[in-house]
Amino acid sequence: MDADAFHAQVVDQYSQHINPALAKLMNFAGFGVEVRGEGCYLFDHEGRQYLDCLGSYGVFSLGHRHPKVVEAVTAQLNALPMSGKVFFNPRQAELATRLAAISPNGLELCFFSNSGAEAVEAALKFAKGATGRTKIISTIGSFHGKTLGTLSVTGREKYRRMFDPLMPGAEFVRFPSPQEGASAWSEMVNAIDSDTAAVILETVQGEGGIHLAAPGALPAIRAKTREVGALMIVDEVQTGMGRTGRLFGCDHEGIEPDIMTLAKALGGGVMPIGATLFTESVGSAIFSENPLMHTSTFGGNPLACAAAIATLDVIEAEGLCERARLMGERMMAGLREMQSRHSDLVSEVRGIGLMIGVEFSMDEVGELVIAQMTKRGVIAAYTLNNPRVIRIEPPLIINEAQVDEAVRVFDEAITETGELLAMIA
Numbered sequence: 001m002d003a004d005a006f007h008a009q010v011v012d013q014y015s016q017h018i019n020p021a022l023a024k025l026m027n028f029a030g031f032g033v034e035v036r037g038e039g040c041y042l043f044d045h046e047g048r049q050y051l052d053c054l055g056s057y058g059v060f061s062l063g064h065r066h067p068k069v070v071e072a073v074t075a076q077l078n079a080l081p082m083s084g085k086v087f088f089n090p091r092q093a094e095l096a097t098r099l100a101a102i103s104p105n106g107l108e109l110c111f112f113s114n115s116g117a118e119a120v121e122a123a124l125k126f127a128k129g130a131t132g133r134t135k136i137i138s139t140i141g142s143f144h145g146k147t148l149g150t151l152s153v154t155g156r157e158k159y160r161r162m163f164d165p166l167m168p169g170a171e172f173v174r175f176p177s178p179q180e181g182a183s184a185w186s187e188m189v190n191a192i193d194s195d196t197a198a199v200i201l202e203t204v205q206g207e208g209g210i211h212l213a214a215p216g217a218l219p220a221i222r223a224k225t226r227e228v229g230a231l232m233i234v235d236e237v238q239t240g241m242g243r244t245g246r247l248f249g250c251d252h253e254g255i256e257p258d259i260m261t262l263a264k265a266l267g268g269g270v271m272p273i274g275a276t277l278f279t280e281s282v283g284s285a286i287f288s289e290n291p292l293m294h295t296s297t298f299g300g301n302p303l304a305c306a307a308a309i310a311t312l313d314v315i316e317a318e319g320l321c322e323r324a325r326l327m328g329e330r331m332m333a334g335l336r337e338m339q340s341r342h343s344d345l346v347s348e349v350r351g352i353g354l355m356i357g358v359e360f361s362m363d364e365v366g367e368l369v370i371a372q373m374t375k376r377g378v379i380a381a382y383t384l385n386n387p388r389v390i391r392i393e394p395p396l397i398i399n400e401a402q403v404d405e406a407v408r409v410f411d412e413a414i415t416e417t418g419e420l421l422a423m424i425a
C-alpha cells in the first residue's frame, strides 16, 4: 500500500470506529500518520521527520524510545510483565522507595495507577476520606483530568457542563499567577477554611495556558491549609520529572504537600503509569481499617514500574533537570527575541524550564502558526483551556542546535501567518 492510501485508510478507520468529528478535524489540519519515534523526533507515514516540541503534552521528557528505558522494559517483558497480584512485587517496591526518597519530605507512601486522571482521582478520594470533609478548592483554567471525579475539579466549564451534576463540593478560584495579581492569591488563601478537605493545584498551570504561580503564593497556601487542617494536593502530572528545571515544580519553593500526583513523563515515554504520593497520616486514615480501600488491577504493573525506575536513573545520569533549565533559558531567550520583532501578534512569552507558553494577541493566530510549524517539521500545540497560547514542551534531552531550529521555525511560521492575515484583512 502506498503512503497516501495508508493515510486514507487510517483516517477512514478513525472516522468509522474512533471519533468521526476528531478525524475530520485532524484531517483538515493536514496531520499525517505517526509510525516511528526516536530521540527528539517523530516520523510520519511518508518518512518525514518532525522535531517533537509537544512531546505528547510532556510525556516524552526522555525523548522517544530512550534506550535505557526500552532495555529495562524488554528485560521485564521477558521475566514477568504483569503482576499476579498475590505476591509482593519487587519492581513496585523499588519504585515506591525511590519516589519516597526523591519527593518532598513527608510523602512516604505511594499508590500506583495508569494515568494522570487516575492519580488525581485517588488524591481526591484520599483527601475526602482522610479529612471527612467535602469541599475541594481548585483553580479556574486548571486541568486535572476528564473522569467524573477529576472533571469535578477541572476548571473549565465547557468540559463539565454536559455531565452535571458532578462530585459536589468543588469550588473554583483564580490561579494565583502574576497576571491575575495579588488579589487572586488572597482570594485563594481566604477560600481555604475549616470545611475544606483540600486545595488542588498545578505548580504551573499547563492546559490553562502555562501560568506560573506568583512567588510566595504556594507557601502562603501551604501555610493556610496547615492552619485549618486542610490538605494540599499538588498535581505534578505535567510539571513533574524535571520539566520545570527541578525534579518537581513544588521543589522551586520547597513546598511539602500532603499529596502529590505524577504520570506522563514518569513512564519514560515507553509505558503509561500514574502515581499518587501521600503522607503516612493520609495513608493510615484510608487504608488502616481496609487495606483494599482503593485498588487498581494494572496499577503498579512490573513493566510500568521497570520503565519508571529506568526513567529516574536516566534523569539523574543525564542531568536532565539542569538540562531543562539551560535549554529552557535558551529557548525562552530566542522566543523573546522573536517576540520583539512580532509584537503585533505575540503578546507574551513565559514559562519555566522546558514548559514554555507563547501567547498571541488574537485567538486564530495559534492555529495558523501551528499549521505552519508542522509544515516546516516542528510539532507544537495550543493549550487545551487557552487556544491563544502555544505550548512548547520538547524532550529534556533536546540540544542547542535543536532549540535554535525550533525558534527559527517558530519565527518563520509567525512571519508567514502575519503575511496571510495582512492579505485577508
Ligand SMILES: Cc1ncc(COP(=O)(O)O)c(C=O)c1O
Pocket: 057, 115, 116, 117, 118, 120, 143, 144, 145, 146, 202, 206, 207, 235, 236, 237, 238, 239, 263, 264
Ligand atoms: C496537570 C494534569 N493533571 C492531570 C492530567 C490528566 O492526565 P491523563 O490525561 O493522563 O489522564 C493532565 C493531562 O494533561 C494534566 O496536565
